[in-house]
Amino acid sequence: MKTIRKSFPETGLEASALHKEMQMTKSKDAAWREGKVFGYIYYKDDEAAKVAEEAYRLFCCENSLNPSLFVSLKRFETETVQMMTDLLHGGPDAAGILTSGGTESIIMAMKTARDKARNDHSEIKYPEVVSPESVHPAFDKAAHYLDIKLIHTPVMDDKRADINAIRKAITSNTILLVGSAPCFPHGVIDPIAEIGQLALQYKIPFHVDACMGGMILPFAEELGYPIPGFDFRVPGVTSISADIHKYGYSPKGASVVIYATHELRKYQFFVYTDWSGGLYGSPAILGSRCGGPIAAAWATLVFHGRDGYLRMTREVMETSKKLQERINAIPSLRVVSNPDTCIFAVTSDNIDIFEVGDELTAGGWHLDRIQFPNALHVTLSYHNIKKADEFILALKNAVAKVSVEKTKSRSTHFAVSFVKGLSKMLPETWFKKLSSAATKMMGNKDGKGQGMKAAMYGITAAIENRGNVHDLVLDALDGMY
């Protein structure tokens, strides 16, 4: 089946043909099992995957919308939240909810803060949340959905939040402070204890985004790594988001948002009592919810247990430290800042790091491209460990190739500075039209234009008018879906 289906199928397709078609389509996906894709996938081994898959399959049709009908799911959900609350040292009054992922947990934490402020401070008409600029865009998305103003404060040279900037950004409209443990781009933990002190001083709730770290940091701490306080033991912390579908190694669709008190959690709930369909109460964003991710998250936590997570964390953290040392020893490359975990970024001061990324891509590796500074992003998970030596070799080869291939480098730099210049000179509408055409040319839609990737990322990072980049990304999204 080569053509894309555009109309509704007139007749059903027999199961084996259907599976064949799906397998064929899947064969074009990234071959992540080889361990060369960083991020997106968190995978221990086939045995653990089988446990999760079986749990998922068993509850694939069940709907946790009505917990009294599906008491099993109610039990799995409650126990999963309890286990996570225990891990993150929630007190006796702590209460949480299982969500579909980090983004939902974050949107819920922001809604809770907004509704608490509406209740306690009706004088606040334009609520503001103060967060370091390194927080995940899920906070920007939440602010966008909830009509909250998100104030981004600068980070220090080491990429951790600047506590003085946070203090200065607090106003009488501030309803929430945010810190990451760790942040996605550079894997560093914000000064959670200091932000907690500000939260207490100004009597403002404080959310810690431990979506990435929630299932790494507790075990790393137990293993003796110098992990600064980030959980409910830190005075001032009122809520935490932590993803089970990342370093908890469960299938996608599982995160928790936990509050210091039941009272606080109530602000998250939605209740509507005047519907002809009956009384309606819903704990988070989703209405109907597949039982699969809930059952699989529970099964994964119980299957691995503390000792299993300690073993995985030890291996991932040790490999991460070794990788960072070996990368810092490669001339031209350096790890950004001093990451606290197994998430880090690799940059260069003298070669185009995005071209290094292109070379790696050609060899079947995938690393996200990030900006400010331009860097390649490594989220090291268990299935990548076996490829650590091969990765260093590939990285060295890519650096060597980029260092000698001056022509390609020159054309990339020319493209970047040309577009940068255009964005300053051309009227905005012209630039938008041009950039939209350029996106189509360089985009990934048909796999063509791969060689232009370094230029494309370089261009988007270099354009000073971020509104133009915004439009570029909108066009790219429109084309993709």
Ligand SMILES: Cc1ncc(COP(=O)(O)O)c(C=O)c1O
């Ligand atoms: C620090 C952090 N917070 C939140 C999220 C959002 O999580 P999700 O993709 O599960 O919605 C991510 C995702 O990478 C993250 O790194």
